[in-house]
Amino acid sequence: MNSFRHPARVSRRPALRVVPLLALMVAALAAVALAGGQGARAQDQAPPRAAAASAAPQEAPAPPPAPPAPVGAGSGGAPQGAAGAAPASPAAAGAPVPADIQQLLRLLQDDTRRAELIRILEALAAAERGAAAPPAGAPPAREPAAPAPAAPAAAEPALLAPNTLGAQLLSGASQRLSALSDELVAAAQALTDLPAVAAAVSELARDPVTRRRVLDASWKVALVFGLGLFAEWAVWRMLRRPRDALDAMAPRPGSAWNWLRRVPLVVGRLALDLVPIAAFAGVSYGLIGVVQPLPTTQLVMLTANHSYVALRAAMAASRMLLSPASAHLRLVPCSDETAAYVTIWLRRILLVLVLGAAAAEIGLQFGLPWGAYDAILRVSLLAVSLLLVVVILQNRAPVADLLRAPALAEGESPERARRFFRGLRDRFAEVWHLLAILWLFAAWGVWALEIEDGFQRLMRVSAMTLLIAALAKLADSGARRLIGRAFRISPDLAGRYPGLEARANRYLPVLKGIVSGIIVFIALLFLLESWGVDAFEWFGRGQLGNRLLASLVSIGLTVVVAIAAWEAANAAIARHLARLSRDAQAARSARVRTLLPMLRTALFIVIAVFVVLNTLSEIGVNVAPLLAGAGVVGLAIGFGSQKLVQDVITGVFLLFEDAVAVGDVVQLGGLSGVVEQLSIRSIKLRALDGSVHIVPFSAVTTVTNMTRDFAFAVLDLTVSYGADTDKAAEAMRRVAAEMRADPKWGAVIRDDIDVWGVERLSDSGVTVRARMKTDPLQRWNVAREFNGRIRKVFEAEGIAFAAWPWARPSGDAAPGGPGELLAPRRATE
Template sequence: MPWILLLFFCLFCAPAQAVTIPGITPAATTSSTPPPEPDAEEKKAAYAALADVLENETSRKELIDQLRAVAATPPEQPVPTVAPVEEADEKTVLENVTDIGRHYGEAFSDRLAQLYRNLIGSPHKPFNPQTFSNAATHFLILAGLVFGFYWLARLCVWPLYRKMGDWGRRKNRDRGSWLHLPLMIISAFIIDLALLAVTLFIGQMLSDRLHAGNKTIAFQQGLFLNAFALIEFFKAILRLIFCPHAPQLRPFAITDGQAKYWALRLSALSSLIGYGLLVAVPIISNQVNVQIGALANVIIMLFITVWALYLIFHNKKTITEHLLALADRSLAFFSLFIRAFALVWHWLACAYFIVLFFFSLFDPGNSLKFMMGATVRSLAIIGIAAFVSGLLSRWLSKTITLSPHVQRNYPELQKRVNGWISVSLKVARILTVCVAILLLLNAWGLFDFWNWLHNGAGEKTVDILIRIALILFFSAIGWTVLASLIENRLVSDVHGRPLPSARARTLLTLFRNALAVIISTITIMTVLSEIGVNIAPLLAGAGALGLAISFGAQTLVKDIITGIFIQFENGMNTGDLVTIGPLTGTVERMSIRSVGVRQDTGAYHIIPWSSITTFANFVRGIGSIVANYDVDRHEDAERAKQALKDAVEELMSMEDIRGLVIGEPTFTGIVGLTNTAFTLRVTFTTQPLKQWTVRFALDSMVKKHFDLAHIRAPVQLYQLLPPEPPQAPAQEPTL
């Protein structure tokens, strides 16, 4: 069964009467003659009693008021006696619960006793059949005319409803025109209410003509019109939800059979409750007998309660399955509420009708009006809250798209703005649910929401929430503006503004992280102070904790200080090729405590700043190549030099290599001589990190030209010694 059926069984606890636990009035005090001079023990006891009085805020205030009254007494009036304030004993929670239970138990037993007296001991009223039949005839004529006119009027507008539904469905197929169908549904409901108002107007005119000046007839017809207005309004809400005769206007996915099933039964149930309690029971009590009226009330409500419980448990499994299926199709936010409701809806529905049964026994007219009014208000609150939450969820799926120019200058601004809007909409959705719950409690008399909102804790809570919202709003605006300005400095623009240096990027990134920590800390502290948390101990504790940490974590402090100085001295930046101790790699990450270096093997090293004593940076200013080439000692030195120069000349003629070399290469000549080779040297000055590219190209050219000039590399000579001749084995002497 569709989940909407549960709205008619969404049962909240019965409206509880406010219970006032009377306060304890201080006992009257009497004056007495001054006692004699107390001894030391009595003085100590008196001081302790006075301290107890002053410690309690209520007793202290009363004592101050008495003292001021004594001080303000004119001389001609007798000075009032200052009496000690007697402290009232505070009741425990168990005692309060017991008192409340006793209060409601006594009230319930009194109501049962009153019902018993109505059934047994009420005075009999003489029954006049002629008066009763005359009043019943006029009553039935009015009821028949009103029902007939209302049925004909609704029959005439059914084709209009179908056309409105077809038009709304056709427009709703376009995703951009989703509002047309809800507009048609609301318009149909307004037309239904207008027909009800016209019918009531005509019914009142007929009543004025049919009662013939008889007060009894007028009274009965007035009861009928009041019940008709209440019950038909509730049925209009049923038609709004189920639409058994105009499926095109049905707002929920319900089959025609299910819609007719529940619309018929809920309409019949509401008619029995309304016309039975608001019309039949008062007429029987007034025209026939009070006992018979009370008995009819009990029979009607017992039948309605049994029938309602049968419907609840007969359809329990089907409705629960539909609720769980709806939860699977819903968003995660709504799915949790729907699943929880699927587990307890039948108990809430049972509680609703059982409470209505007992209340109707004690006060049929007022209890029914209260329950019907609370039900209608609850449906309206749930519907409005669901609509608002649905709109917020729909807006959550949308994003704001900034212009390409703004995205280029502020790359993280769009993501950040959409993030803030998403969080704000989620908070608004949670607040909508909370307000809806409070309004539901208010509708059922369990909580005075409006009094709470305008007085005391409610006003203070709303004030705190508004101030917290303003604090978070301005914090978000401040962080967004400052972070966007920093990110704008980290990018180039379309007008050719170059990227900032690596040092500037590193410092701006560290400043942005520090700014995030500062703004978050200030915001959290301010919010805590707004909700009443004393942040002075937190600040003092943070200072003491920071001092303890500074003594216990000296290495961490040393890391931070060393890292700050290295950053301001522009020692290294992200992307630089550095050598730190035995490690050579590229700087990938720099924080205030450590640096992350990636070797060419792929290994990633995290090096604390304090462990760095010296380091080499290959990206500072220039790169340098010192190329040494060994040539065999027997080769012609001049020919070898010329081959090296030809190799360098061809290398410098390459455009992609020439752009990497700063200035001209330097030929040093022979820089080393051994017994097997001599060494030729040429040096280059290159752009940072380009020295290896130039060196690899140079080696290729030198190999090529040395081969063309037949310049040999040093040859390692080996001397082979002949083996020693074998010696003849020694012979033993013979005799």
């Protein structure tokens, strides 16, 4: 914030705050009116008269017109430079008006004015002689030959559409810069003629009449403004108690009703503030008529009075709204510091505007050229723009804090589309002051360059920019809400399709980001159109934008169709797996889970190739050579990788025939283990000791799957030759019956034991064989449990084993073979 006085001191001080500046301005302008104005008028009138004399050299000299009064009498102070811009015709000059003749008679009868007239005529004659006689040794003036016009350049397509604000800004700037350069050259030539300026100043300083008139004008101006300011101060002092009473009666800030009650008191305070200003106006305007100044001095005093009254009235109106000294009478809700800050900067801006306008108007009365008049006004408004730039830069940080996106809650993470707009708001908060400064100078340029309907167009462009930005924000918010509702998964639907919600959440941020990007792109096109850039023409028939947009739409549709096909295939597979799981078809479910990675890989390759080829075709790449090259490369790879192709084909057939599945215990190529993974070309087995075997499908000639449908636990018991085999068989049936009666083992044993009898006779003893039908993967567990129980029964009944009793799941399975792979598993698994 800018440093400023305490709010209580802002409006308590009287009107003398701006007196030094106004007094300085009035004194300077009075001196100009009485001294410098006449010399400037003489310089302005000399060239036209010389031109008129050279234009009609053979005409008889006409009677001299009424000479200009030394202080601008006759025409009411009209600018002499403007009057002398075009020479009068001889007929008009030779017919004086009777009123002019009477005025000339009165002028000649006054000794003081007659002497002033003589001095002016001598100065005019000297100026004409100086203008007509070229400098010694100078060649005769000759107009340089105009260069041949250059051939017009070939027409180029304009970036800005014709008759738009941007086009007129560029055109007006070019014309105004050319005119301004001419004015600056003329002013530089006049200012650099230092001998003439010094001679005129010294002549005016030696003239006693001029000195007397300057002193007369100065004391009259000082008297008028001094008495007027004293009257304002006296009235302000007298009304201090009523103002304090209104301040005490004002309600405290609070509800809307208190605000309404405050309005009449604020209006009364405004009336009390206007009374001192009215006192100043009454006294000063009355004294102007009493002291009877010369016409030009009177114009200066009236203009200064108007400016001062306007400035004081504007500040009174601002105090009515802001009331920096009293919060009870403040209509605009703000703090004391803010009210004082705005009041101070408003006073500075109004002071620059009023002083600039007053200086331009007073200068115009003394014959100031219209170009200089416009330059003063433009510089004044430029100074106001610079002051506003200072205000903007001082308030850059507080406004940026208001524009930035609100802080996120702890642990909150916005979605991608919201992050984009949050970043956009933060970026705008960082550069808002630059945009505001650019808009200020654009407004000044529109006014300074006098662009037709410039302000209306600038306001329309600004309003359209804000409207488009607001509509884009609303459209983005609405689109995100609609997308969120469209992708909302009800609990019933999520229960029927478990993976649907996860897939929807996967694509939801991407879709929101795409929609937000489209909205921003469309808003940018409308912004360019409102700024005068014909953006929609870029997307006309045959234009680059049209082709680019068509390609993007085609590529986007291709990607959407590809994603839909991919997700539909995944959803169908997942639904089929869920149905198999509900129907207790574990075998088929395992096979589908085995085929799923390969199917997904193949589908992804097909979809990716389709999308890439379509994208390249839309970009303009000829895909025919690519397809031919891919075919050649594929043929070469096929010849060079026959074994790989054989692995893939064999694996596909094995899977489709449901020969193996994940979790099966198999023997492949002399290796055994549990199937852990199936790829498109190999199978991975986990052995009993934890080793991993990777077996290519081309090496598989025979598959031994020991975990399909059901299994038999084959039980071979070898007893001595002296043992009773019938008693041994009976013991085996009894132990099997006990196991079936046990809930733990009855659930996995599907049928009674089948005792085959004596299987063989060997040197060690007699082998009795039996088998029990079990669930897959349970025969080894059942055989181990049966061996443990039968050993105890044989010991109790005195049946001797010929050798250490053991049972194996099959006749050719050695200890440590596939049957040991599931040793840790129990019957309930």
